[in-house]
Amino acid sequence: MYGNGRSKFSIHQNEIEDLWFKSMCFRLLYISARQGVEETSSEGSSSDSDQDENNIKNKILAAALPFVCEHGWTKHAISKVFIGYPGTTHGLFHSGGAELVQYFYVICNQQLGEVLKTRSEEIAADPTKRKEPTVFIRDAVELRLRMIIPYINKWPQALAIMSLPPNVPPALANLLTLVDDICYYSGDRSVDFTWYSRRIALAGIYKMTELYMIQDKSTDFEDTWQFLGRRIEDASHVNEYLQQSGEVTQVAKEAVTSIHYCEKYFRLELNKQIAVNFNS
Incomplete structure (x- = not known):
């Protein structure tokens, strides 16, 4: 503990709150967009x-x-x-190239989801094949990142395109879908605070490793996979600390507050979009 009575993990409380708020916004945006697509697909x-x-x-x-x-x-x-x-x-x-990047994101996520589903079914049939969740997650992230290797020289361009304001919502939706699938098939069926914390942490790990990868010149991106392993190990230690300390309750309460205000905001924005589409 530090002199002010706060642990070393509490120093960055403002950053944690900001990350939680943004991540909840991203998730609500993804859910709203997905609902809109489903409603559109059912129209006559x-x-x-x-x-x-x-x-x-x-x-x-x-x-x-x-x-x-x-x-x-x-x-x-x-x-x-x-x-x-x-x-x-x-x-x-x-949208030109953005639609090509978006298509690639979606099909890669679908392919990964199919692989993870198959592995999950194999484990259910033969529990001896079960891996530690951290190993399962590491392997899943590596498999997904390997899908961009054929385009690695052009991948910085793809990242730049999807970072443009109009492309940020679908990019975030793709990332959330990816980490949700990985966490689900790794055995995460939680419905509490840890549901969010694991997915937020994994999203950050995936993006950090992706950025590391486009600069990696090692054979078969070996340095990237070692970097990935270290980040997952670090996240595991932090998660264990939060679970064992009283801070997890406080962070959870603040997250719920953020979700409440974020949901109100996105409901207003969604209603605006519906009105625009109706009048156009």
């Missing part, structure tokens, strides 16, 4: 047309990925696939 015949359009877009984006290494995450890479499609397909991609 117009949704059938939208589905056909999405299918065409996905086929074009999938075919454009091989051109990323040469042309980057750009509309130019997408345009390489337009041959054989009607000229109107050019108008489907309003």
Whole structure:
């Protein structure tokens, strides 16, 4: 303990509060966006047309990925696939390279989710295959990061594109989906404070490791995987400390307060968006 009676972990309480507030905003935004997509997909015949359009877009984006290494995450890479499609397909991609990055994020998350689900089913059938949660999480993060290796030279461009204000919400939704899947299949079924703390910590670890990876020149990114292992070990120690101390209750109360105000804010913003869409 320090002279003021606070532990070394309490010094950064303001940073913890800020991180919690932002993370709750991100999660509420993701939930709202997902609900909006589900509602849209259930709307009569117009949704059938939208589905056909999405299918065409996905086929074009999938075919454009091989051109990323040469042309980057750009509309130019997408345009390489337009041959054989009607000229109107050019108008489907309003965001250009951002839609290509978004597509890649989504399919990688889906592929990882399928792998983790299969592993989870294998463990359920044969408990001897069960790994420690930290090992399971480390392996899952490494597997997901390995999916960007074919595009590693162009990945800084992808990160820059998704950091632009219009692209931040889908980027955060993708990150939240990723960490939620990893935590769930690692065995986390908690419904208390730890549900949030684990996902927030893992999101930070994933992004830190991703940034480390794009600068890593070691063979098979060995330095990156060691960096990842150290970060997960550090997070595990911090989580154990919070669980064993009285601070976990206080942080949880402050998190709930943040969630309350954040939810009110996003409800207002969502209503504004609905009004804009209705009047347009």
